[in-house]
Amino acid sequence: MNEMLTIAMPKGRIFEEAADLLRDAGFRLPAEFDDSRKLIIDVEEENFRFILAKPMDVPTYVEHGVADLGIAGKDVMLEEERDVYELLDLHISACYLAVAGLPHTELNEIAPRIATKYPNVAAAYFREQGSQVEIIKLNGSIELAPIIGLTDRIVDIVSTGKTLVENGLVEYERIVDITSRLIVNPASYRLKDKRISELVERVQQVVKANLTVK
Ligand SMILES: Nc1ncnc2c1ncn2[C@@H]1O[C@H](COP(=O)(O)OP(=O)(O)OP(=O)(O)O)[C@@H](O)[C@H]1O
Numbered sequence: 001m002n003e004m005l006t007i008a009m010p011k012g013r014i015f016e017e018a019a020d021l022l023r024d025a026g027f028r029l030p031a032e033f034d035d036s037r038k039l040i041i042d043v044e045e046e047n048f049r050f051i052l053a054k055p056m057d058v059p060t061y062v063e064h065g066v067a068d069l070g071i072a073g074k075d076v077m078l079e080e081e082r083d084v085y086e087l088l089d090l091h092i093s094a095c096y097l098a099v100a101g102l103p104h105t106e107l108n109e110i111a112p113r114i115a116t117k118y119p120n121v122a123a124a125y126f127r128e129q130g131s132q133v134e135i136i137k138l139n140g141s142i143e144l145a146p147i148i149g150l151t152d153r154i155v156d157i158v159s160t161g162k163t164l165v166e167n168g169l170v171e172y173e174r175i176v177d178i179t180s181r182l183i184v185n186p187a188s189y190r191l192k193d194k195r196i197s198e199l200v201e202r203v204q205q206v207v208k209a210n211l212t213v214k
C-alpha cells in the first residue's frame, strides 16, 4: 500500500474546482467530500487524508509539515511567503490583484492610505513604485474603504469586476495574475517523492487537457 498523503484543501471558492481536478485525475473522492462540515476527511481507497482549511492558512499547514500537499491561490503564496515548493499551476480560480479607487482621484501625496487584505503584497508593490504608503489591513468588504473615506486606494482581488463597478470604483493598476497552485512541504517531497510525483503527473495531465479545451 502507498504511504498516506495529507492534503490541505482550501474551503470556499477554490474547493469545488480543486475537487473536480482531483476527480478528473482519477482519484475517487466520496460524495461526503463536497458537503460535509467535517474538517478532516479520510479517503481510505486512495490513502489520502484531507484537511479543510481557510484558504489563507493552507501554506501554514504545508510549511509545518502537518500537510504534505496543499492547494493555495498565488495571492496567498505571495502574501504568506511560506517555505514550501510550488509544484504545479492548476490554472483554476483565475483572478488578479489590482489597485482600485474612486474614479478621477489622485493618491494623497503626503500620506496615501491603502486598504487591503494583502498587506505584504501591497507594501511590496508600492515600495517598488517608490511610493510611501500607509497600509490599512481589512479582512473583507475592502471596496468600502475608499467609498467611506478610509483610504485613497485598495489592493484587492478582481475577478469579474462586478464588485468594483457596483461600488463605483475603477481599476488603476493590475498587479499580478492569480491562479491556484499545488504546493508541497520540502521534506515530504523528498520522503514521499514517488507517491507525490505520481499524483503530480496525473493532475498535470488534467490541467493540460483543460487548457486545450479552453
Ligand atoms: N473573486 C474572487 N475573490 C476572491 N478570491 C478569489 C476570487 N476568484 C478567485 N479567488 C481565489 O480564491 C481564494 C479565496 O477563496 P475564498 O473567497 O473562498 O476565501 P477567503 O477570501 O478566505 O474567504 P472568506 O474570508 O470570505 O472566508 C483566493 O485566494 C483567490 O486565489
Ligand SMILES: O=P(O)(O)OC[C@H]1O[C@H](OP(=O)(O)OP(=O)(O)O)[C@H](O)[C@@H]1O
Binding pocket: 139, 140, 141, 142, 143, 156, 157, 158, 159, 160, 161, 162, 163, 164
Ligand atoms: O471582481 P468580482 O467578481 O466582483 O470579485 C471580486 C470580489 O470578490 C472578493 O470578495 P469576496 O466575495 O470574497 O468578499 P469579501 O469582501 O468578504 O472578501 C474580492 O475581495 C472582491 O471584493
